Amino acid sequence: MxxxxxxxxxxxxxxxxxxxxxxxxxxxxxxxxxxxxxxxxxxxxxxxxxxxxxxxxxxxxxxxxxxxxxxxxxxxxxxxxxxxxxxxxxxxxxxxxxxxxxxxxxxISPRSVLRKVLKLYENEGWTPVVAPELEFFLVQQNLDWDYPLKPPIGRNGRPETARQSFSIDAVNEFDPLFEEMYDFCDLQKLDVDTLIHESGAAQMEINFDHGDALESADQVFLFKRTVREAALRHNVYATFMAKPMEQEPGSAMHIHQNILDADGNNLFSNPDGTNSEFFMHYIGGMQKYTPAAIAFYAPNVNSYRRLIFGDCAPTNLDWGEDNRTVGLRVPVSGKNSRRLENRYVGADANPYLAMAVSLASGYLGVKNQLKPTSISTEDTSQNPYTLPHTLEDALVQLQACDELKEILGERFVAAYVAIKRKEYETFFQVISSWEREFLLLNV
The missing domain is CATH 3.10.20.70 (Glutamine synthetase, N-terminal domain)
Known part of the structure; x- marks a missing residue:
């Protein structure tokens, strides 16, 4: 004190x-x-x-x-x-x-759950290094939730209507907002790196520096507060909904991760720079436990609109190198920087829980020496969808996964399932405009 x-x-x-x-x-x-x-x-x-x-x-x-x-x-x-x-x-x-x-x-504290998983790594002499990439939309202020969200008006007086991937000018439409956001981040010492325009209308992505998992989760937690506040000061909303608009892509929180040994060597690489057995087991664990982990990566009813209808969202358990159509991507990098990108996580996920479960899945893969499937070198986006279709489906798979429950804590998982099941039931009680339009007089 x-x-x-x-x-x-x-x-x-x-x-x-x-x-x-x-x-x-x-x-x-x-x-x-x-x-x-x-x-x-x-x-x-x-x-x-x-x-x-x-x-x-x-x-x-x-x-x-x-x-x-x-x-x-x-x-x-x-x-x-x-x-x-x-x-x-x-x-x-x-x-x-x-x-x-x-x-x-x-x-049942999310921060405690992440600390518990990190303790498992510490006991092995391993240190996880992570780097989140967080996507979000800017939208017009929405005071009546019966109306769909709309892209905001930029400094040219018009809303975006075309896809503007990586456009500098499209980002500059909201310069005053982002300048204030960066000022806020600097004052909080948030390690934000690159800001880019994503493929959706007024959809942005912010990248964070590689670092400690708990510190990275803290940074995402604080950044969400920060960009929401900056947006409100400019009369727009910043939203981290996984799929806020029907005709736009979804927003993800991709998590890059690798593991260092006690000497600081990357355990994902052999001395000659090839993929290590440790790395293959890690990928095998991610593949095996992702169906149950989806309940944390996609924690809301809206999350599954991103996974099923979200353009670039992963649809299956494939892995590959330099392949953005798979859920588990190995970016091009040298042996010291070899890492795995978890592309399943939505922007709406709790960063503490998403990182905890991702690291827990890889840990189980290494400890149980699980083997991954063959590498995918083709476009897998059109392959059959093999992930849970709804939040309820994901919760059922989580409840059946004894290994994750043991690591995360039986009481925590029971509480999480109860909370999310209540949210799903509350959502399911709402009668949608689609039902009134097509069922009211036609059935």
Missing amino acids: DIIKQWFTENRITEVECLVPDITGNARGKIIPAHKYINDQGMRLPESLFFQTVTGDWPDDDSMIDLTERDMHLEPDINTIRFVPWAKEPTAQIIHDCFDSHGNPAE
Whole structure:
């Protein structure tokens, strides 16, 4: 706490945002005056905050919930202290880890789940290195959810209507927004790298530097808050929905990953630069456990619109080198940079859980010496769709996967399934405009 107090004093901090990433990957917590935060004897929040659905409901199955709503003790991660750059007064934000009354990590905290998986790697003397690539759309403000989303108006006074992949001029249409976004990122020391225009109308992609998995998940978590805030200041929305518009492609969060040994050598490469057996087992694990992991990579009902109808989204379990039609891509790189790109993850995924499950799948592949299928060298986008078709299908596969449940935690998986099943059921109760248009008078 002395380090935090010194940082507050040096930066004249008056308020603190105490952040806890929830199941969806959004920020929960408290806002506290800085002097009270320093003098507090221990901040607490109820464990039930992790059981809330995206609609604010509670799952029907509460067998894994303590109905007394017991408190968790929150501990600040001093590595996450940052400014809130859009606040009027000097304000800090700190991400917190959650613990029970005995000092054990909260089983159902997404950050705890990722830490648990990283501990498995640490025990082996391995260090994961990851780099997320996050896509998102800018859209006009939508005040009535009965109306479809529309691309925003750029500085030329017109919305985008044509595909503008990698267009510099199309990005420049929103220069004031992105300049403010980059300023906010710089003040928070977010390691954002390249900004490009993706194939959708006003669809962008931001790349992050390669680094520690927990730090990378924190960066994605904070970046989502940042770009949403920057967009609102320019009277548009930034959305990370997996498939926000019917005629546009979906948004992904591709996760590049490789594993280093204790000496910093890339375990995915042999000394001669060829693919190692370790790498092949890792790919084999990703292939075997992806059907169950889809429940985390595609966590919302909308996610499956991206996978099934999303143009460039993967449709099967193939892997290949320099092939963007597969779900598991090995980019062209030297032996020190050899990595695997997980292309299944949607932009709507919780970054902590997506990285945890991706790394857990590869870990299981290595430990069980699983073998991958033959490399795919052709366009696989037209091959049969072999992934779960709905969130409910994915949850069934997750419940049947004992290996992932053991690594992630039985109670956590039970809670996650209950939450997501409630969300699916809530969605299924809504009567759509399609049903009113085609069924009302025709059946």
